[in-house]
Amino acid sequence: MLAGAALAASTAGGAQLLPSLPIGNLPLPSTVQNVPLAGNLLSPLSPAQRSAATMPSLDRLGVGQGISDLGQASLAELRKIRLGELIRSNPAQLDAGPDGLPVRRGVLLAINPADAQLRAAAVAGFRVEAREDLGGIVSVTLRAPARMSPKAAMRRLMQAAPGLAADYDHVYEPAGGALLPVMGAVLAGANPPPMPAGRTIVMIDGGVAAHPSLAGAKIVQHGFAGAAKATGHGTAVASLLIGRDGAFRGAADGARLYVADVYGGSAGAGSASAIVRALAWGASKQPDAISISLVGPSNLLLQRAVAILAGRGIRLVAAVGNDGPAAPIQYPAAYPGVIAVTAVDARDRALPEAGRAARLDFAAPGADMAAALPGRGYAKVRGTSFATPLVAARLAAKGSPQALGVEVARGNGKVGRGIVCRTCRTDPKAVGAK
Known part of the structure; x- marks a missing residue:
């Protein structure tokens, strides 16, 4: 088995739910307001539906009314907008990685790195932020040099430590x-x-x-x-x-x-x-x-x-x-x-x-x-x-x-x-x- 963390007691947490669609007259994200969307693919949606479908801060329990009836291209376009809004809504945590996908800002993941590879990464300006032995996998979180984009950081890491197994810390919805x-x-x-x-x-x-x-x-x-x-x-x-x-x-x-x-x-x-x-x-x-x-x-x-x-x-x-x-x-x-x-x-x-x-x-x-x-x-x-x-x-x-x-x-x-x-x-x- 992968080794797990010790069982921790649950703690109370606080929060607010917006359970259903439509979500009223919310302001549209800038990408919806100002950018033509592939031939106006989202025109079947009302402004409230567009806002609810693309703003990641809303707690939607599923796909809203009208959205499920859109064509395939429109659904794919909504995904791009939603992920973009997720990044813009969490600037301290997230950055845009390859293909605009959200990744954790300023970090890369090294998998089962050799000590020599970590030393080379340190010379290139990377700092070990966390190291976890997950039973069959050692994951090392590397903090990239300040103000470096995810793709630039990956290029530098690969140049410094050729052959290192590494990836971005992608975010999942x-x-x-x-x-x-x-x-x-x-x-x-x-x-x-x-x-x-x-x-x-x-x-x-x-x-x-x-x-x-x-x-x-x-x-x-x-x-x-x-x-x-x-x-x-x-x-x-x-x-x-x-x-x-x-x-x-x-x-x-x-x-x-x-x-x-x-x-x-x-x-x-x-x-x-x-x-x-x-x-x-x-x-x-x-x-x-x-x-x-x-x-x-x-x-x-x-x-x-x-x-x-x-x-x-x-x-x-x-x-x-x-x-x-x-x-x-x-x-x-x-x-x-x-x-x-x-x-x-x-x-x-x-x-x-x-x-x-x-x-x-x-x-x-x-x-x-x-x-x-x-x-x-x-x-x-x-x-x-x-x-x-x-x-x-x-x-x-x-x-x-x-x-x-x-x-x-x-x-x-x-x-x-x-x-x-x-x-x-x-x-x-x-x-x-x-």
């Missing part, structure tokens, strides 16, 4: 809405009960708020970007795993849940290095499945961590994203050894905004369904983020992808081997979801 901490919300599982034998699921996401559906649930949370803080996205995903409240049922009701918060309430977090630390911690819990509702580019450190876990029989389930088939393939879903998940609506149709997959394994309900809001109440959710925990829950119960494949139902469109957990959707009307 929730595959179903941006994150915002929930003001005044209490973390679920602040006083976790003893963990008895039974199914164990690890969830890598934002923090999870207390909610009636999670009362009495077996939850432990740990933060990998500061203290764990409750988010709408994390709360929704957790409820779909282990929630239980009247008509609402999660797909793994009764399972133990370990929550690895890689955001700490900040949309500018969620880095590859944090996700790898979370994977190491999660693997130490000997889980029946790890659910990952995050998407981003391929990253060398993350790729190697996933390969180690998959090689040791740890089952990873990840979302393909919601930027449409014209957008780039997203990771970690596309890595070998990861079960890639898409979403379907109540009529078993693949969502048109579901991302392109290098390999598509299963689909599950991801629209026309309810999930928990922090504190109390439910919201309608939409996106591959919310299909992923359903597949992870069934995988934990069945024990293998092969056994899971026996229970699939047919669907319309690209659904991989078929639809898993087809009856796991909770009708929004049944719980008064907004």
Whole structure:
């Protein structure tokens, strides 16, 4: 197993949720206001919808009304705008890496570096900021010289230490809405009960708020970007795993849940290095499945961590994203050894905004369904983020992808081997979801 950090007690976190679309008359980002967008591809959207779809600071529980009906090129354009706004909204934390993708500002990641390579990097002006032995991988965070762009820093590092395995510290998004901490919300599982034998699921996401559906649930949370803080996205995903409240049922009701918060309430977090630390911690819990509702580019450190876990029989389930088939393939879903998940609506149709997959394994309900809001109440959710925990829950119960494949139902469109957990959707009307 990858060695994990010691289990830490959960702490209360604060924050505010904007649960649904449309989000009112918010100012449009400058890229939407002033720049022609590929022949006005976004013209079908109202100003409020454009703003909600492109501003990363809003806690959206999925793809909004009207956005899912856009063409493939428009969805891909929205992705570029959203990522640009994420960088502009977090200037102290993020910078634009290759292809404009968000990366942590001023740092590079060296994987299993030799001492001679680190000495050469130091001569070139790089400083070791952190060194972590993750069991099979040594990750060294290098602080680049001041005011150096990510690409310039990488060029200098490669010139100084040829052959060094290195990458940017890419930032990953929730595959179903941006994150915002929930003001005044209490973390679920602040006083976790003893963990008895039974199914164990690890969830890598934002923090999870207390909610009636999670009362009495077996939850432990740990933060990998500061203290764990409750988010709408994390709360929704957790409820779909282990929630239980009247008509609402999660797909793994009764399972133990370990929550690895890689955001700490900040949309500018969620880095590859944090996700790898979370994977190491999660693997130490000997889980029946790890659910990952995050998407981003391929990253060398993350790729190697996933390969180690998959090689040791740890089952990873990840979302393909919601930027449409014209957008780039997203990771970690596309890595070998990861079960890639898409979403379907109540009529078993693949969502048109579901991302392109290098390999598509299963689909599950991801629209026309309810999930928990922090504190109390439910919201309608939409996106591959919310299909992923359903597949992870069934995988934990069945024990293998092969056994899971026996229970699939047919669907319309690209659904991989078929639809898993087809009856796991909770009708929004049944719980008064907004």
